Amino acid sequence: MAANSEPLSPRAKLAVTAGRAAAAVSRAAGKGSGSVIGGKVALRFDPDLLARLARHLDVVLVSATNGKTTTTRLLAEALRAGGPVVSNALGANMPAGITSALAGGSDARFGVIEVDEKYLAGVARDVAPKAIALLNLSRDQLDRAAETRMLAEKWREGLAGSEAIIIANADDPLITWAASSSPTVVWVAAGQSWKDDAWSCPSCGGVLQRPDDDWYCGECGFRRPTPTWALSGDHVVDPYGVAWPIHLQLPGRANKSNAAMSAAVAAAFGIDPKVALERMFKVQAVAGRYDVVSFLQRDLRLLLAKNPAGWLETFSLIDGPPTPVILSVNARGADGTDTSWLWDVDYTRLAGHPIMVIGDRKLDLAVRLEVAGLQFRVCANLDEAVRAAPPGRIEAIANYTAFQDLRRRVGN
Amino acid sequence: MSESSLRLVWVYPDLLSTYGDQGNALVVERRAVQRRVPVTRVDVRSDHAVPTSGDIYLIGGGEDRPQRLAAERLRRDGGLNRAVANGAIVFSVCAGYQILGHEFINDLGRPEPGLGLLDVVSTRGEGDRCVGDVLADIDPQLGLPPLTGFENHQGITHLGPTTRPLARLRVGRGNGTGDGTEGAFNDTVFGTYMHGPVMARNPHIADLLIKLALDVNALPPVDDQWYDALRAERIAAAVQPA
Numbered sequence: 001m002a003a004n005s006e007p008l009s010p011r012a013k014l015a016v017t018a019g020r021a022a023a024a025v026s027r028a029a030g031k032g033s034g035s036v037i038g039g040k041v042a043l044r045f046d047p048d049l050l051a052r053l054a055r056h057l058d059v060v061l062v063s064a065t066n067g068k069t070t071t072t073r074l075l076a077e078a079l080r081a082g083g084p085v086v087s088n089a090l091g092a093n094m095p096a097g098i099t100s101a102l103a104g105g106s107d108a109r110f111g112v113i114e115v116d117e118k119y120l121a122g123v124a125r126d127v128a129p130k131a132i133a134l135l136n137l138s139r140d141q142l143d144r145a146a147e148t149r150m151l152a153e154k155w156r157e158g159l160a161g162s163e164a165i166i167i168a169n170a171d172d173p174l175i176t177w178a179a180s181s182s183p184t185v186v187w188v189a190a191g192q193s194w195k196d197d198a199w200s201c202p203s204c205g206g207v208l209q210r211p212d213d214d215w216y217c218g219e220c221g222f223r224r225p226t227p228t229w230a231l232s233g234d235h236v237v238d239p240y241g242v243a244w245p246i247h248l249q250l251p252g253r254a255n256k257s258n259a260a261m262s263a264a265v266a267a268a269f270g271i272d273p274k275v276a277l278e279r280m281f282k283v284q285a286v287a288g289r290y291d292v293v294s295f296l297q298r299d300l301r302l303l304l305a306k307n308p309a310g311w312l313e314t315f316s317l318i319d320g321p322p323t324p325v326i327l328s329v330n331a332r333g334a335d336g337t338d339t340s341w342l343w344d345v346d347y348t349r350l351a352g353h354p355i356m357v358i359g360d361r362k363l364d365l366a367v368r369l370e371v372a373g374l375q376f377r378v379c380a381n382l383d384e385a386v387r388a389a390p391p392g393r394i395e396a397i398a399n400y401t402a403f404q405d406l407r408r409r410v411g412n
Numbered sequence: 413m414s415e416s417s418l419r420l421v422w423v424y425p426d427l428l429s430t431y432g433d434q435g436n437a438l439v440v441e442r443r444a445v446q447r448r449v450p451v452t453r454v455d456v457r458s459d460h461a462v463p464t465s466g467d468i469y470l471i472g473g474g475e476d477r478p479q480r481l482a483a484e485r486l487r488r489d490g491g492l493n494r495a496v497a498n499g500a501i502v503f504s505v506c507a508g509y510q511i512l513g514h515e516f517i518n519d520l521g522r523p524e525p526g527l528g529l530l531d532v533v534s535t536r537g538e539g540d541r542c543v544g545d546v547l548a549d550i551d552p553q554l555g556l557p558p559l560t561g562f563e564n565h566q567g568i569t570h571l572g573p574t575t576r577p578l579a580r581l582r583v584g585r586g587n588g589t590g591d592g593t594e595g596a597f598n599d600t601v602f603g604t605y606m607h608g609p610v611m612a613r614n615p616h617i618a619d620l621l622i623k624l625a626l627d628v629n630a631l632p633p634v635d636d637q638w639y640d641a642l643r644a645e646r647i648a649a650a651v652q653p654a
Contacts, residue, residue, distance in 0.1 A: 139430065147430070147475045199426030199457070205481045207426060207459040337543070338562050340607045343435030363642040367612050370638045371435075371442045378638075 008106075012052045015045035016103045023100065035088075039096030042103060050095060053102040054127035057086065057111035060265055061127070061164075063120045063155075064135030065148075066310045068093065070250065070286045071135060071258040072114040077283055078266040078276035083109030091287055094119055095126075110269065117151055121158020131165045133265050135190065135258070137174040138197045138309040139344070141336030148197045152178045167265050169257075170227045173215055177202035180225070188264045189213070189230035190257040193316070194309035196344065231260035236273060238263075244273045247281050250290055252317030288407045292393075295410045296386045299393045300326075302412065304403045306335070308344035314397055321352030324389035326382070328359035328398035328406060335400045339364045347372045353395075356385035359402045382409045417450035418625055421466035423492065424458045427482045428508050431564065433472025435609030436503070440468060440618045446634045449626065458482060462491030466500055467625040473506030473565075473607065476519035483511045483524050496529050501600045501624050503617070505610060506565055509595070509603030510534040513569065529601045531572030537588050541566045545650035546584030546606060548594045551576055556620060558582075559594065560613045560646045561606025569605075571596050578604055583650040600624060613646060615639045 008016070019042025023035060042049055060079075062072045069091045076087040086105020088098050093114040102111055115123045117137070124132060134155070139148050155178035159166065168179035170187040174197065179185050191213075198215075201208055206219030216223035228239040234256065235243040246259045259280050266276035285291035289304045303318070305311040318325065331337045339361050347369055355376040357365045362378050369376045379385040382405075386394065398406050406412075422437045437453060444451045456462050458481065462469075469492060474482065486492055496502060502512065510516035513532035518524035542563045550556040559579045568588035571577060578595030579586070586594025586605060595604035602617075604610055611618045619631055 149475050149477065196425075196429065200478055200481065205477065207457060338431070338564055338607060340432030340435065340562065340609055343432035343438065343609055343612065344429075363638065363645050364612075366638040367642050368435075371438050371612070373442070 008052060011046050012049055015042040015049045018042060018045050019100060019103055035090065035092045035100040036094075036097045038103075039092075039098070039100035043096060043099055050099045050102065050123070051126045051128075053099065054111060054129075056106075057102070057108060058269065059111040059113060059127050059129040060131040060133060060269070061113050061115050061120065061124060061129045062133045062135070063115045063117055065117065065138045065140050065307065066313070067135050067254055067258045068114045070255060070283075070289070071133065071262055072112055073283050073286050074258055074262040074280045075133070075265055076112040077279045078262055078271055079110045079112060079269055081271050081275045081279055082269060085110045085112055087112040088114055095123060098123065121154060124158060124162060124164065129164045131167060131265055131268050132159070132162070133261055134166060134168045134175045134179055135261055136169055136172045136192060136309065137178070138194050138307060139341065140307040148174065149202065152202055155179075156181045165268050167261060167268065169261065170225050171213065171215075173198040173208060173224075174202055176225060177222075185225075186229065186264055186268065187225045187227040188261055189227035190260050191231050191253065193253070194312050196308070229260060229264040231257050236260045236263045236277065238267070238273050242273075244277050246277055249281060249284050250286070252313060254313040254317075288403070288412050291412055293410045293412050296383065297391050298386055298389060300386065300396050300410060301393065302403065302406055302410075303395060303397045304400070305397050306399050308341055311345040311397070315346075315349040318395040318397075319393060322354065323392075324354040324356065324394045325350055326356045326358060326385045326389075326394060326396040327365055328357075328382075328396065328402035329362070329365050330360040330399060330402040330405070332360070332401045335402070342368045347374060350374060354389065356388050358382060358385050359398065359405075382406060417452045418444050418468065418622065419463075419466045420444075420451055420453045421463060421469045422453065422455045423462060423469055423471040423508070424482050424485070425455050425472075426457045427478035428472040428474040430475060431473040431506065431607045432609050433470070433505060436470050436472065436505070436611040436618075439609070439611035439615060440470070440621060443615060443618050443634060444622050447622070447631050449622065458485045462486070462489050462495070464491050464494045464498060466495055468621050469495060469500055469502045471502065471504045471508030471511065473508060475507075479507040479511065479516075480518040480520070480524055482507070483516075483518075483526060486511065486527055487525065493527055493529065496601060499600065501621050502529065502602065503621055504601075504603045505607065506567075506605050509605065510567055510569065512601060512603055514572075516567070530596050530598055530603050531575040532569050532596050532603065533572070534567050534569045537566045537568050542585035542588060542605070544584065545646055545653070546586065546594065547582045547647055547650040548579035548584065548586065549582065550579045551597070554597075554620060556614070556616045557643075558647065559604075559606065560643055560650065561604070561608045561610050563605045564607060565605050567605070569596070569603075574598060578602060608646075612639070613643060
């Protein structure tokens with residue numbers, strides 16, 4: 001679809017203007033970017049605004065438990081090879097934030113939109129995307145009752161019969177279940193380190209067999225689809241069997257996986273994998289994540305890990321011992337108020353690192369680490385934790401609001 | 413109790429391990445090993461038979477459909493019932509607690525038979541989920557300090573005449589019956605709605621299970637400073653929410 005083939009209606013224009021005004025007021029009042037309030041005001045003027053704004057764009061939606069913000073950034077960078085992109089790059093991923101982001105990109109050709117898991121089906125209905133990328137599903141925010149399996153089921157119902165090309169991670173059984181009701185699926189072997197949310201078959205409830213990287217249900221035959229794209233070490237293998245090197249500034253296996261998914265999506269938009277992957281190298285830190293900041297004469301690397309799957313991936317990318325590690329955990333509304341998930345994280349992986357513990361729930365972490373048999377030090381705040389480490393690199397791993405606290409303290 | 417080591421069986425982690433339930437196994441294991449009691453931990457997936465020779469069985473929380481599947485497989489397997497008949501100790505949480513009773517409401521909205529190891533029957537509440545910090549006084553017969561935990565469920569569990577409430581609530585909804593009870597126990601079988609996980613918040617419960625398994629009255633002390641600090645913080649949070 002060509003950009004701006006039909007102009008916005010007067011009502012939609014008014015809605016966009018009202019939203020911008022509200023966002024400006026919010027910014028002036030020092031209350032963040034104002035994108036969410038702007039979107040809310042605009043949607044009140046015109047409830048169909050999201051659909052109207054998207055009509056002018058080739059849209060791809062990105063959803064997952066982990067990696068959606070980063071993948072959205074990588075993908076936006078890749079698609080810029082084909083034309084201007086509008087994206088909710090700051091992670092405001094519910095309908096109001098998405099509306100606000102799209103309203104700011106009237107010249108764009110592509111819309112690259114991160115969507116909160118719970119809103120995916122609704123947003124997909126509203127914006128009629130050309131493609132939807134589904135990366136992974138795992139436990140997150142347990143007190144919200146949006147249990148992982150139910151979410152996969154809702155996606156499956158919501159995406160059944162969708163005209164979008166679904167680009168889905170074949171290594172995640174829940175993602176496979178969610179995607180396999182759709183007519184057009186591109187399967188990507190994007191890997192999955194965390195397996196503990198998919199031991200029972202999403203189709204029949206049988207026990208999944210998971211030898212090596214494969215998986216299948218011995219009872220009903222539901223099994224891993226044959227992928228056409230694959231992440232293979234430091235390369236993405238395309239459907240023709242050509243291996244393209246991945247060069248990222250972002251660390252870790254999970255980001256290679258995000259890049260592989262992004263390359264497959266970009267191909268669906270006509271962007272060559274080589275071009276797409278080269279452009280992804282530009283992406284540095286994403287909303288502060290992976291940023292290295294200088295603080296109290298140390299180099300602090302800021303790492304966000306919100307749930308067990310995220311912590312597992314993070315442990316695999318940090319520098320080895322004796323690099324000190326600061327762990328910070330909160331349990332405020334946006335984090336989920338139940339800290340039980342700490343016990344699904346294998347903290348024994350941190351053996352040998354000096355460990356400092358901070359955050360609202362540092363005592364939950366202390367008991368967790370004590371039971372893991374690790375040495376650690378509980379500190380009052382970030383400054384004390386940083387001073388406990390010698391000059392040099394420190395890995396700081398924090399969950400959602402704890403991460404924002406870290407950024408604020410170090411002035412990031 | 414086997415002579416060589418404490419046999420700790422974690423039942424169906426593939427289905428019932430949604431709320432950090434592994435933590436209960438880790439705490440029991442850790443606190444036994446700290447007392448120089450060797451532990452053999454067996455994690456039994458739901459396509460394997462539940463061994464009948466364990467000393468302590470732990471069964472955790474899960475989503476509605478896995479809960480039904482777990483109940484079906486445990487009934488068919490029969491191992492857990494045989495183990496209890498042999499005197500084994502069972503500690504269950506949330507979905508696992510409901511499974512140990514006579515009956516609960518499954519994901520299809522129908523009554524699902526449980527294992528009948530606890531004289532309780534569970535239904536589903538109509539209102540909001542019970543979510544938040546809980547504080548309760550444990551039955552004095554067990555001689556334990558107050559119970560602290562995090563509840564996150566929609567169940568209502570009614571106790572029959574041959575079981576006792578595990579605790580009396582000071583803060584929280586517990587069994588959800590409105591009568592101030594939380595959890596249930598009967599000889600060697602225990603049930604609670606508490607997450608946290610419950611053993612991390614209440615290491616004395618882990619010690620109680622170890623003592624019952626070893627048939628001893630006391631265990632050597634261990635350093636509880638971080639457990640104590642966490643307990644104090646969470647009890648204060650329950651009494652005076654932020």
